[in-house]
Amino acid sequence: MNGKKMPTHIVLIGFMGTGKSTVGQLLAQRLGYAVVDMDAEIERREGRLIRDIFAEEGEGAFRKAESDTLSEILSRSEVQIIATGGGAVLAEQNREAMLSNGFVIALTADTADIIQRVGNDPARPLLQGNAADRVHKLLLERKHAYDFAHLTLNTTGLTAQQVADKIWDSWR
Numbered sequence: 381m382n383g384k385k386m387p388t389h390i391v392l393i394g395f396m397g398t399g400k401s402t403v404g405q406l407l408a409q410r411l412g413y414a415v416v417d418m419d420a421e422i423e424r425r426e427g428r429l430i431r432d433i434f435a436e437e438g439e440g441a442f443r444k445a446e447s448d449t450l451s452e453i454l455s456r457s458e459v460q461i462i463a464t465g466g467g468a469v470l471a472e473q474n475r476e477a478m479l480s481n482g483f484v485i486a487l488t489a490d491t492a493d494i495i496q497r498v499g500n501d502p503a504r505p506l507l508q509g510n511a512a513d514r515v516h517k518l519l520l521e522r523k524h525a526y527d528f529a530h531l532t533l534n535t536t537g538l539t540a541q542q543v544a545d546k547i548w549d550s551w552r
């Protein structure tokens with residue numbers, strides 16, 4: 381280390397469909413920071429769509445690309461708002477990296493909302509087939525996966541703007 385303090389990024393975590401990307405953009409506009417969408421960054425680095433990474437090499441390869449991308453993003457010296465993918469919290473090393481380099485905000489939503497928001501999205505490989513069943517199963521598996529956040533907000537019944545406002549208010 382050269383004694384320079386690393387920046388504290390703002391890291392949004394949460395299950396698919398909880399609004400991380402949209403809220404991230406709104407927070408970035410308000411705070412004047414750059415926003416980074418991890419899924420888009422993975423696709424850019426890999427030169428292919430997330431669904432193609434899953435189809436061609438499986439979830440393990442995607443998780444590796446996800447962890448590598450996260451660690452590169454967190455090491456940047458400008459402060460960023462980072463919208464993570466819903467499974468980025470699964471690896472302990474990722475959780476530790478988020479906590480040591482950022483203020484971590486978890487977005488949650490009621491199950492029905494999640495199904496309605498992402499149920500039919502072909503871009504989400506983990507939800508193909510019976511999306512409602514897949515969401516229920518994954519939510520159960522990830523029941524406590526997002527509990528490590530510094531701040532948790534339920535987004536059900538709120539617009540993305542209202543969620544961003546609540547986060548903003550919690551800092552004032």
Ligand code: S3P
Binds near residue numbers: 394504
């Ligand atoms: C995933 C969530 C997705 C994407 C990938 C896997 C997950 O991101 O990273 O399809 O495991 O929950 P979003 O949370 O932005 O949909």
